Amino acid sequence: MLNRGFSVSEDQWITLKDGTRLSTRIWMPEGSEGDPVPAVLEFLPYRKRDGTSPRDESTYPVFAAAGIAGVRVDIRGSGESEGVIDGEYTPRELSDACEIIDWIANQTWSNGNVGMMGISWGGFNCLQTAALKPKALKAVISIASTVDRYNDDIHYKNGCHLYANLSWAATMLAYQSRSPDPALVGDTWKDMWLERLEGEPYFLEEWMQHQRRDAFWQHGSICEDFDNFDTPALVIAGWADGYRNTPLKAIEGIGTKAKALIGPWIHKYPHFAFPKPRTDFLSEAITWWNRWLRDENNGAEAIPQMRAFILDGPRPTHRREQDPGFWVAKQCWETPQLDIFSVADDQTLVAGKNGGGIGSVYVRSPLDSGTNSGEWFALKPDAEIAGDQRIDDASALTFDSAPFTQEGLYLGRPELSLDLSCEADWENLVARIVDVHPDGTATRVSYGVLNLAHRDSNAAPTAMPIGKKTSITIMLDACGYRFGPGHRMRLSLATASWPLILPSPEASGLTIDTGSIRLAMPALGEHEAITIPAPSNPDPLPVYISHKEGETRRTVERDLMTGMTHYRIYEDTGLEEHPDTSLCGQEIRTECWSINAQDPQSMRGHCEWITRYERQGWTVETRTTSTLTCTKEDWILKASVKAFESDNQIFEKTFESRVKRDFM
Incomplete structure (x- = not known):
């Protein structure tokens, strides 16, 4: 990594074709006019002067010292940029992004190659912009984002x-x-x-x-046309965040040009996120940019397609500073083999497809159930992460396995199928996989929710047949988890998770045929144990x-x-x-x-x-x-x-x- 000098300026404005001026903050490596450099764009409405300045100041100086210009631009109508915002990831926003990329590529200090990066909003729009194929955009790094705006963002979920x-x-x-x-x-x-x-x-x-x-x-959901997405993409998320499905969906949809990295983190950049361990994100990002923006032959293509931190029984505490676990890699991601569980006649969760069940059970959770579910996306490692699930399990239908005698290792998306009936047009179904520790402490491993009117289609929902048994399949969120010996797996079924999801109009409850329950857990399978370097600076954010x-x-x-x-x-x-402004x-x-x-x-x-x-x-x-x-x-x-x-x-x-x- 170079140690090049650089300058920082906010006196450069980008004027769009319609005359709107966008405000920038640029970290420029020394000597770029005579020795043009690549650039990385981050395009956000969160205000570079104050909102994102701590993380910007922990990231872009390191890029600039490595000879990569950082260009941070406020979306129109935010920060110091002119105009008025017109929504979230709109055609105008993406068109503006393409104009900015063209502007960067045509500067005298630019080598013509641009990367785009961001977390959350910036992670979304860098994927969406790449799908439009602006000529100068050569690679992206997308953190805590989505490829499906309907099902994996803050609005609706199934x-x-x-x-x-x-x-x-x-x-x-x-x-x-x-x-x-x-x-x-x-x-x-x-x-x-x-x-x-x-x-x-x-x-x-x-x-x-x-x-x-x-x-x-x-619009903006790149899963609509994965085949047309050909920009190298490093896609990152954390298990404690709501966007945990995206890296998996990206490598399954985009293929080998996408690389997935999933850590234990909340909704933060991985070099300063909690829970620890953190990663040396800045070094990895520089390697990525040098490969695709400088054509440096540094082996970035050989990064395993999937790298993930396997959680090893973290305990739900008031603050999750560091989670136990270990890193694994899969060079090529393949559909996991499935461990099947069903319900036995003693209400236990057992391996195999034919547990027999305990007959039909009516479930109607109190509408205030679920207060330990945490935030949909957590910004702090405290009560925003799901807490001890015993409180929520008390108002759910639960099935516990016997204590594991050997470890259970899982990576991927669990799938639950069952037959149920409803006395209204629809009801919510909430399914959770829980790790029950030997002392009874209960850690949420994965969860899924389904509006039963959307059981067959989110585009064309249909009412449930009143009182008629109906087969349902629900995909739960991705997880990477180890159930250690002595721990039990719990399947928890409810009709409420307040306030995570809002209630149905009638909240009529459900009748579940427990003999039909099939839980498919994605086995980790063949993998390589790896080490992910920690950041050299353990506390990179500036103090104001x-x-x-x-x-x-x-x-x-x-x-x-x-x-x-x-x-x-x-x-x-x-x-x-x-201190500077x-x-x-x-x-x-x-x-x-x-x-x-x-x-x-x-x-x-x-x-x-x-x-x-x-x-x-x-x-x-x-x-x-x-x-x-x-x-x-x-x-x-x-x-x-x-x-x-x-x-x-x-x-x-x-x-x-x-x-x-x-x-x-």
């Missing part, structure tokens, strides 16, 4: 409505309402701010209009000036008089100042999910955000609210945005709409 749909819409409403920085854009800052406040959409309104997997979700400490609270309150359960979240980032920022999020355990129409989600920025003589703040309630027939959406300059309100806007429930 037809179930994720609570993250509202939560993330509320987040984006707050994020997109923030002011640009006058220190960078000058006197136009207020006009730019008012333009985006007036024009920003409330994303949830559009997302709720598309409750089926229609053309809206097919703290003026106020942050605070996090997450509680469950059950009101025994009213029957209401309230799941409350409070997040305060504290007030921090960037003197920009101080703070975000406060308050979120509450409420439901009566017997009444599905009682559900309510409510999110409030305060965002505040200040510098000597200048203070701006936005306050946003987002609320989701329902009737049996409709979803009811309400939201508001208020903006303040020096504590004086200068703007207010509200959103209100009703959306017919479409098998949701």
